[in-house]
Amino acid sequence: KNEVEQSPQNLTAQEGEFITINCSYSVGISALHWLQQHPGGGIVSLFMLSSGKKKHGRLIATINIQEKHSSLHITASHPRDSAVYICAVGSGGSNYKLTFGKGTLLTVNP
Amino acid sequence: KAGVTQTPRYLIKTRGQQVTLSCSPISGHRSVSWYQQTPGQGLQFLFEYFSETQRNKGNFPGRFSGRQFSNSRSEMNVSTLELGDSALYLCASSQRTGDNTGELFFGEGSRLTVL
Numbered sequence: 001k002n003e004v005e006q007s008p009q010n011l012t013a014q015e016g017e018f019i020t021i022n023c024s025y026s027v028g029i030s031a032l033h034w035l036q037q038h039p040g041g042g043i044v045s046l047f048m049l050s051s052g053k054k055k056h057g058r059l060i061a062t063i064n065i066q067e068k069h070s071s072l073h074i075t076a077s078h079p080r081d082s083a084v085y086i087c088a089v090g091s092g093g094s095n096y097k098l099t100f101g102k103g104t105l106l107t108v109n110p
Numbered sequence: 111k112a113g114v115t116q117t118p119r120y121l122i123k124t125r126g127q128q129v130t131l132s133c134s135p136i137s138g139h140r141s142v143s144w145y146q147q148t149p150g151q152g153l154q155f156l157f158e159y160f161s162e163t164q165r166n167k168g169n170f171p172g173r174f175s176g177r178q179f180s181n182s183r184s185e186m187n188v189s190t191l192e193l194g195d196s197a198l199y200l201c202a203s204s205q206r207t208g209d210n211t212g213e214l215f216f217g218e219g220s221r222l223t224v225l
Contacts, residue, residue: 033214041147041198043216086153096143096206097166100153 003027004089006101013108019074021104023087026068030095033088034061034072037103043086046072077108112137114203116217124225128189131220135182135203139215141165142184144176147198147219156199159184160206188222196224 003026013019023032034046047054047061049070054061058077063070074081084103091099115134123129135142143166144156155168159178176186182203188195198221202214 035214035216041200041219041221043200043202045214045216048213088153091155094166096141096158097168098143098145098155100155102152 004087004099004101006085006087006104008104009102010105011107013077013106015078015108015110017077017108019077019081019106019108021072021085021106023070023072023101024068025089025099027089027091028065028068029089031090032063032070033098034070035086035088037084037086039083046085074106077106079108079110082106082108114201114215114217116199116201116220118220119218120221120223122223122225123191125191125193127191128187129191129222130185130187131199131201131222133184133186133201133203133217135184135201136215139203139205140182141204141206141212142178142182143202143204143214144184144186145200145202146170147200148194148196153200156186191224193224196222198222 005024007022031050033048037043049063058075060073084105086103088098088100091097117132141160143158147153158166162178173189178184198219200219202216204212204214
């Protein structure tokens with residue numbers, strides 16, 4: 001089973017700050033997902049990446065397959081970025097059988 | 111393009127009953143996966159269906175089952191409900207590109223309370 005560790009568990013920032021959330025996993029994978037969940041439950045997929053770096057607006061995700069590590073960065077953070085951020089990787093020999101990190105609760109204060 | 115639709119959104123059952131949840135994927139998506147989310151365990155993978163076949167299964171007891179229809183809509187069933195089955199059940203659809211899931215599109219979830 002792939003173990004997924006996220007850090008930090010909780011993060012409070014001031015509007016405008018640069019945010020970094022980290023994800024480490026124990027078994028080699030071919031792809032990693034970053035998800036965002038707002039209070040109330042809805043989950044949105046932010047990125048699926050298998051190498052290098054992806055950027056979407058103020059969000060940047062990087063992955064280092066050799067080091068089994070990924071980071072999610074938020075530039076110029078805004079209160080609407082307040083949410084739980086979850087990383088997920090394939091497990092048990094399948095990229096479809098996802099194992100999830102416990103999530104990082106981000107609060108951005110105005 | 112319509113998103114992933116899950117019904118019902120909320121339901122209350124009592125121990126011992128069974129429940130069926132429905133998930134309609136985005137048009138053209140043939141992969142549907144199901145997840146359970148609880149405060150204690152977080153998100154856990156239940157199973158994945160593609161072309162009406164269960165392709166992957168998580169570590170849940172046999173009381174949890176599912177199926178997929180020819181139009182890619184999927185249902186999951188939980189029999190003999192236990193208090194611990196209270197959770198948010200989420201489904202996600204994707205185009206299932208090769209070895210990877212492709213981008214996952216989640217529904218709003220069905221919140222089940224077992225009394």
